[in-house]
Every structure is written in C-alpha cells, then in structure tokens.
Amino acid sequence: TQLLEQSPQFLSIQEGENLTVYCNSSSVFSSLQWYRQEPGEGPVLLVTVVTGGEVKKLKRLTFQFGDARKDSSLHITAAQPGDTGLYLCAGGHDYKLSFGAGTTVTVRA
Amino acid sequence: SAVISQKPSRDICQRGTSLTIQCQVDSQVTMMFWYRQQPGQSLTLIATANQGSEATYESGFVIDKFPISRPNLTFSTLTVSNMSPEDSSIYLCSVEDRTVGYTFGSGTRLTVV
Numbered sequence: 001t002q003l004l005e006q007s008p009q010f011l012s013i014q015e016g017e018n019l020t021v022y023c024n025s026s027s028v029f030s031s032l033q034w035y036r037q038e039p040g041e042g043p044v045l046l047v048t049v050v051t052g053g054e055v056k057k058l059k060r061l062t063f064q065f066g067d068a069r070k071d072s073s074l075h076i077t078a079a080q081p082g083d084t085g086l087y088l089c090a091g092g093h094d095y096k097l098s099f100g101a102g103t104t105v106t107v108r109a
Numbered sequence: 110s111a112v113i114s115q116k117p118s119r120d121i122c123q124r125g126t127s128l129t130i131q132c133q134v135d136s137q138v139t140m141m142f143w144y145r146q147q148p149g150q151s152l153t154l155i156a157t158a159n160q161g162s163e164a165t166y167e168s169g170f171v172i173d174k175f176p177i178s179r180p181n182l183t184f185s186t187l188t189v190s191n192m193s194p195e196d197s198s199i200y201l202c203s204v205e206d207r208t209v210g211y212t213f214g215s216g217t218r219l220t221v222v
Contacts, residue, residue, distance in 0.1 A: 031210075035213075040215070040216075040218070041215050041216070042113075042115075042201050042203075042213030042214050042215045042216045045210050045212070048210045088152070095205065096142070096154060097211060098154075099151045099153075100151060101151045102150075102151045
C-alpha cells in the first residue's frame with residue numbers, strides 16, 4: 001500500500017514552461033523530502049520540509065508543505081532540459097522513509 | 110554529507126544463484142537502510158540494519174531471502190538469495206545524515222536470467 005500518492009505520474013513539457021508535482025497522503029509525517037533520480041543513479045535529495053505551511057525555494061524550484069503535514073507540492077519555474085528526471089516525494093516517520101510512486105518529468109528542448 | 114560507495118553497480122546473474130551487494134559509508138552511522146526499486150517503480154524499504162543486532166525487515170521481506178550483515182558502523186551487505194527473474198531490480202542502500210536528511214548510494218542494477 002502506497003502511503004504517498006504522487007500526481008501526475010508522467011509530465012512532458014516544453015523548455016521554459018512551468019510544472020507542478022503533487023504529493024498527498026492521509027497520514028501525517030514528521031518531515032517530507034523531495035528527491036530527483038536520474039537513470040543509473042540513486043535519488044538525490046532536493047529539499048526537506050518539516051513545518052506545516054512551510055515554503056522553501058531552491059533557485060527555480062519551490063516546495064510547499066501543507067498545513068496539516070499530509071501533502072506537499074513541487075513547482076518548477078521555466079523548466080530546463082536538465083530538470084528531466086524522476087521526482088520522488090518521501091515521508092519520514094519513525095526514522096523510516098515511505099516513498100511515493102514518483103513523477104517522471106521530461107523537459108523538451 | 111555522507112558519501113556512500115555501493116558495489117557492484119550492476120550484475121547479470123543466473124537464476125538460483127546469490128549476489129552480495131556491499132555498501133561502504135565514509136562516516137559512522139547508526140542505521141543503514143536497504144531499498145528495492147523494481148523497474149519503473151518507486152523505492153520500497155527492505156530492511157533496516159543496525160550494527161550489533163539483527164536487521165529489521167519490512168512486511169514482505171524475509172531474512173532467508175535477503176540476509177543482511179552489519180559488521181561495523183560504516184559497512185553493510187545485502188545478499189539476494191536463490192534469485193529468480195522477479196528479483197531483477199535496482200537495490201539501493203541509504204543512510205540518514207543529520208545535516209541533509211537521507212543519502213543514497215548509486216544503486217546496484219541486478220538482472221536475473
């Protein structure tokens with residue numbers, strides 16, 4: 001059973017467009033993390049959010065944690081081909097991570 | 110942040126055989142985690158390995174199939190035993206880094222033929 005639901009599953013956009021990936025759960029998490037994974041590599045941490053309502057910005061990436069700490073979103077502004085990859089959200093609870101199914105993002109040049 | 114070296118990076122194995130995957134961390138860590146990522150899917154936690162005690166397995170994973178060693182605070186191994194094609198996956202180790210969260214190795218891509 002997947003505790004974290006990610007949507008959409010696939011996203012293909014043109015360079016310069018914006019995109020948003022959603023991560024939702026019925027469970028409350030002590031922290032929520034976003035990763036990007038490229039083929040042949042392990043996931044690389046992008047950000048950790050821990051406070052309900054928290055918004056973090058990392059250059060063109062904006063991460064938001066819901067007030068109830070059950071959902072999160074990742075927004076990319078002016079996407080570039082280098083943003084292509086599998087985006088995974090993961091909820092932390094009792095030192096373990098539960099992962100969403102992932103969103104495959106393709107940015108076309 | 111912690112740096113993880115995982116090997117082998119990939120292997121092709123015959124069904125019925127076993128493969129041991131190694132994970133080396135450049136700093137001492139209390140817990141190490143082993144994940145499986147089946148083709149086109151997300152990561153599923155197999156077990157948590159603590160030094161000096163038996164690993165704790167998640168539902169659906171058993172020690173006979175996935176024995177784990179944790180001889181010290183910087184090293185762990187995962188063995189995939191009596192392999193079948195259904196075991197073809199990417200296997201990843203991970204550690205919790207207090208400063209940056211969880212760090213992952215680059216994974217072992219296993220193909221069972």
